[in-house]
Structures are given as C-alpha cells and as structure tokens.
Amino acid sequence: MYKACNPEHDLRIYVLMYRESNEEERYLCSLRREQLAFEQLIREQGTLLTSREYDTAREPPPKLKLSKSGRDGRSLDQPDSEENPRVVVDMREFNSELPTVLYKRGTDIVPATLEVGDYILSPHIAVERKSLDDLTQSLHSGRVFKQIDQMLRNYKTTILLVEANTKNDYRKINGGPFQVCF
Numbered sequence: 001m002y003k004a005c006n007p008e009h010d011l012r013i014y015v016l017m018y019r020e021s022n023e024e025e026r027y028l029c030s031l032r033r034e035q036l037a038f039e040q041l042i043r044e045q046g047t048l049l050t051s052r053e054y055d056t057a058r059e060p061p062p063k064l065k066l067s068k069s070g071r072d073g074r075s076l077d078q079p080d081s082e083e084n085p086r087v088v089v090d091m092r093e094f095n096s097e098l099p100t101v102l103y104k105r106g107t108d109i110v111p112a113t114l115e116v117g118d119y120i121l122s123p124h125i126a127v128e129r130k131s132l133d134d135l136t137q138s139l140h141s142g143r144v145f146k147q148i149d150q151m152l153r154n155y156k157t158t159i160l161l162v163e164a165n166t167k168n169d170y171r172k173i174n175g176g177p178f179q180v181c182f
Contacts, residue, residue, distance in 0.1 A: 084108045088120035093129065096163070116150045117158075126155040131163050 017023045086108040117126035138144035151158040
C-alpha cells in the first residue's frame with residue numbers, strides 16, 4: 001500500500017526473528033491467514049452474483065430545471081446544474097440490479113450503511129425497496145410496518161418500492177390479512 005501511494009520512495013522491510021520463537025510462530029500464522037484470505041477472496045469472486053464484465057458506459061443524466069418564485073410571483077429559473085443526480089444507497093442493496101441501473105443512467109451512487117431506508121433521494125425522501133418474496137415475509141412478521149414507521153419519523157416523504165420479477169406475469173402474495181395480486 002505504501003509503495004502504491006509513494007512510488008518515488010524505495011521501501012525495504014527487514015524481518016528479524018529467532019527460530020522456534022513466539023515471534024516466528026505469530027509471523028507464520030499471519031502469513032497463513034493472509035494466504036487463506038486471498039484464496040477465499042478468489043473463490044468468492046468466482047461466485048459473484050453480478051458479472052465483473054458488465055458494461056460500465058453511462059448515459060448522460062437528465063437535467064432537472066430548478067425554478068423558484070420571486071416575491072412578486074414571477075418564476076426565477078436557475079440555469080441547469082452540471083452535477084449528476086446523487087442517490088445514497090444502502091450497502092446491502094448492491095446485490096440487486098437497481099444501483100447498477102441507476103449508475104448506468106448517469107446517477108452518482110453513494111454507498112453507505114443506512115439505518116432507515118434503502119435509498120435516500122434527498123434529505124426529505126427515503127425509499128424502502130422490497131422484492132415480492134421479501135414483502136411477503138415482511139407482511140407476515142410485521143417488519144415492513146416498523147420500517148415504514150421509522151422512515152415516516154425521519155423523512156417527510158417515504159416510498160415503498162415493490163420490485164416484481166417481470167418473468168412472472170401473475171403472482172399472488174399471501175401476506176396474511178393482506179392479499180395482493182401482481
């Protein structure tokens with residue numbers, strides 16, 4: 001890491017230790033742990049849900065025109081902002097396709113671990129995304145109501161986004177007292 005950040009400096013590391021000492025044992029154990037970690041990383045990369053060879057080309061984002069009204073009621077149009085739209089995305093949501101789609105459409109993605117909501121669109125808007133299976137489980141356990149209640153306490157506008165699989169044209173959700181057909 002040091003060499004990558006400071007290529008102009010030569011770095012040498014000398015390791016001195018006695019044979020059959022505690023230091024040698026700790027050093028060898030750390031080498032084994034590092035080797036096992038790299039092997040595990042290689043195995044996990046082979047089983048990623050999202051292919052590492054996907055197209056990363058981005059479309060230019062749609063420009064939103066902001067308008068404010070003056071004291072006399074006239075519109076004060078601001079010039080188009082050059083900033084891309086920005087969405088804060090919960091780290092656990094990167095297994096779904098939505099963050100990739102947003103990125104390809106020109107939205108800047110900010111990964112974070114969120115306590116409330118899955119996507120934060122603005123300081124006032126939060127989105128909770130549910131797949132159909134997750135929605136069914138959440139309705140049975142009552143978790144979805146707690147999540148929405150927390151979002152309503154923290155955000156002015158809350159959105160429950162139900163993500164349906166387009167392969168299944170018709171699907172009935174048994175959510176206890178909530179029967180839903182998609």
